[in-house]
Amino acid sequence: MDQLIRDVKLGKNVKIFGYVNLYGCTIGDNTKIGSFVEIQKNAYIGKNCKISTHTFICEGVTIEDNVFVGHNVTFVNDKYPRATSAAGALQTEADWQVVPTFVKNGASIGSSSTIMCGVTIGENAIVGAGSVVTKDVPANAIVVGVPARVTRRKIHEIE
Numbered sequence: 001m002d003q004l005i006r007d008v009k010l011g012k013n014v015k016i017f018g019y020v021n022l023y024g025c026t027i028g029d030n031t032k033i034g035s036f037v038e039i040q041k042n043a044y045i046g047k048n049c050k051i052s053t054h055t056f057i058c059e060g061v062t063i064e065d066n067v068f069v070g071h072n073v074t075f076v077n078d079k080y081p082r083a084t085s086a087a088g089a090l091q092t093e094a095d096w097q098v099v100p101t102f103v104k105n106g107a108s109i110g111s112s113s114t115i116m117c118g119v120t121i122g123e124n125a126i127v128g129a130g131s132v133v134t135k136d137v138p139a140n141a142i143v144v145g146v147p148a149r150v151t152r153r154k155i156h157e158i159e
Contacts, residue, residue, distance in 0.1 A: 011047060025057075028065065042098070052111070060098035060117065067103050070111035070129065075101055077117045104139065113148075 008022045011029035016022070020033055024041025027033065031045055034053035039045065043057050046065035051057070053071050060077040063069070077098050085095045099117035103109070107121045110129030121127060122139030131148040142152045 007041070017053075034071075046105075060100045061103070061115075062100065063103040064105040064107075066106045068108040069103075070109055070113065072112045073109050073115065074113075075115045075117075077101065079117060107137075 007024045009026040011027060011031065013030045014027050015032045017033065017035040019036050021038040025039045025043040025045065027039070027045045028047035028049065030047055031049040031051070033039070033051045034055070036054045037051055037057070039057045040059045042059045044062045045051065045057070046063055046067065048065055049063060049067045049069070051069045052073070055069055055071065055073045056075060057063070058075050058077040061075045078096055079099055082091060085091050101115060101117050102120040104121060104123040104125070106124040107126070109115065109121070109127045110131065112129055113127050113131045113133065115121070115133045119133055119136050121133065121137045122141065124140050125137045126142045127133055127137065127148060128142065128144030131144050132146045133143065134147040137143050137148070138150065138153065140154050141150045143150050
């Protein structure tokens with residue numbers, strides 16, 4: 001397995017597939033991490049989650065239990081990213097602040113979605129594939145589009 005693991009806390013029965021970068025993160029019991037995933041320091045993944053291939057979970061992201069994250073999902077943790085500081089030097093951790101993001105229990109995020117920082121995706125919510133989440137998603141809601149908008153407030157409406 002080609003992976004970088006430093007200061008990682010792994011729960012029981014975690015499955016990690018090839019070409020994964022993990023450092024300084026926590027991953028709960030029975031979670032599956034697909035190939036070509038990166039999970040950065042201070043990110044938290046709960047129990048019984050599925051993180052699909054080619055996903056990027058950056059510092060400051062908290063994913064609770066029973067969450068599905070589709071392929072190629074990207075989380076963002078900086079509202080105003082820059083390569084250099086005001087003085088012109090490459091930025092360091094001192095030059096910006098992590099903006100936290102939360103994904104609540106039972107939520108699902110469709111493939112190729114982008115989750116901007118500072119949002120909360122509510123319990124059992126569904127983010128449709130290809131969506132860009134720029135605002136909080138209510139519990140049990142379905143959101144789709146760019147930017148993501150609520151299409152249904154209760155998941156049982158689609159059954």
